Amino acid sequence: MEEELSFYTRSQLALRNGQDKPQIWVAFKGIIYDVTESRLWKKGTHYEHWAGQDLTDELADAPHTALVFSRFKKIGRIK
Numbered sequence: 001m002e003e004e005l006s007f008y009t010r011s012q013l014a015l016r017n018g019q020d021k022p023q024i025w026v027a028f029k030g031i032i033y034d035v036t037e038s039r040l041w042k043k044g045t046h047y048e049h050w051a052g053q054d055l056t057d058e059l060a061d062a063p064h065t066a067l068v069f070s071r072f073k074k075i076g077r078i079k
Protein backbone atom coordinates (compact mmCIF):
# COMPACT_ATOMS: atom_id res chain seq x y z
CA MET A 1 0.00 0.00 0.00
CA GLU A 2 1.36 3.40 -0.98
CA GLU A 3 1.77 5.89 1.85
CA GLU A 4 -0.42 8.96 2.05
CA LEU A 5 1.57 12.11 1.38
CA SER A 6 0.41 15.72 1.38
CA PHE A 7 0.61 17.78 -1.79
CA TYR A 8 2.74 20.92 -2.04
CA THR A 9 3.04 23.44 -4.84
CA ARG A 10 6.38 24.23 -6.46
CA SER A 11 6.20 27.62 -4.70
CA GLN A 12 5.86 25.91 -1.31
CA LEU A 13 8.78 23.65 -2.17
CA ALA A 14 10.86 26.65 -3.25
CA LEU A 15 10.49 28.24 0.20
CA ARG A 16 12.16 25.19 1.80
CA ASN A 17 15.55 26.17 0.43
CA GLY A 18 17.40 26.58 3.73
CA GLN A 19 17.26 30.37 3.41
CA ASP A 20 13.60 31.47 3.44
CA LYS A 21 12.55 28.76 5.91
CA PRO A 22 14.72 26.48 8.04
CA GLN A 23 13.59 23.31 6.27
CA ILE A 24 15.66 22.01 3.38
CA TRP A 25 13.60 20.03 0.90
CA VAL A 26 14.28 18.68 -2.57
CA ALA A 27 12.06 16.78 -4.97
CA PHE A 28 12.80 13.79 -7.15
CA LYS A 29 10.27 12.23 -9.53
CA GLY A 30 7.42 14.14 -7.90
CA ILE A 31 8.26 13.15 -4.31
CA ILE A 32 9.55 15.76 -1.86
CA TYR A 33 12.29 14.72 0.56
CA ASP A 34 13.50 16.43 3.73
CA VAL A 35 17.30 16.75 3.58
CA THR A 36 17.53 19.25 6.46
CA GLU A 37 19.66 16.96 8.64
CA SER A 38 22.13 16.04 5.90
CA ARG A 39 25.56 17.61 6.41
CA LEU A 40 25.84 17.68 2.61
CA TRP A 41 22.87 20.06 2.29
CA LYS A 42 23.80 22.65 4.91
CA LYS A 43 22.62 26.15 3.98
CA GLY A 44 20.50 24.67 1.18
CA THR A 45 23.23 23.86 -1.31
CA HIS A 46 24.86 20.60 -2.32
CA TYR A 47 27.73 21.12 -4.75
CA GLU A 48 26.10 23.01 -7.65
CA HIS A 49 22.54 22.03 -6.65
CA TRP A 50 20.07 24.20 -4.79
CA ALA A 51 17.37 23.03 -2.39
CA GLY A 52 13.75 23.97 -2.86
CA GLN A 53 13.49 22.52 -6.35
CA ASP A 54 12.92 19.35 -8.33
CA LEU A 55 16.26 17.67 -8.99
CA THR A 56 14.96 14.88 -11.24
CA ASP A 57 16.71 16.12 -14.38
CA GLU A 58 19.94 16.80 -12.51
CA LEU A 59 20.44 13.27 -11.16
CA ALA A 60 21.97 12.08 -14.44
CA ASP A 61 25.05 14.20 -13.67
CA ALA A 62 25.35 13.04 -10.04
CA PRO A 63 28.01 10.58 -8.86
CA HIS A 64 25.29 8.57 -7.08
CA THR A 65 22.03 6.85 -8.00
CA ALA A 66 18.45 7.58 -6.99
CA LEU A 67 18.94 5.20 -4.04
CA VAL A 68 20.38 8.17 -2.15
CA PHE A 69 16.81 9.42 -1.62
CA SER A 70 15.94 6.32 0.43
CA ARG A 71 17.98 7.87 3.28
CA PHE A 72 15.57 10.77 3.65
CA LYS A 73 12.04 11.18 4.94
CA LYS A 74 9.34 11.66 2.31
CA ILE A 75 7.48 14.89 3.02
CA GLY A 76 4.95 15.03 0.22
CA ARG A 77 4.27 15.22 -3.48
CA ILE A 78 4.44 18.09 -5.94
CA LYS A 79 1.00 19.33 -6.89
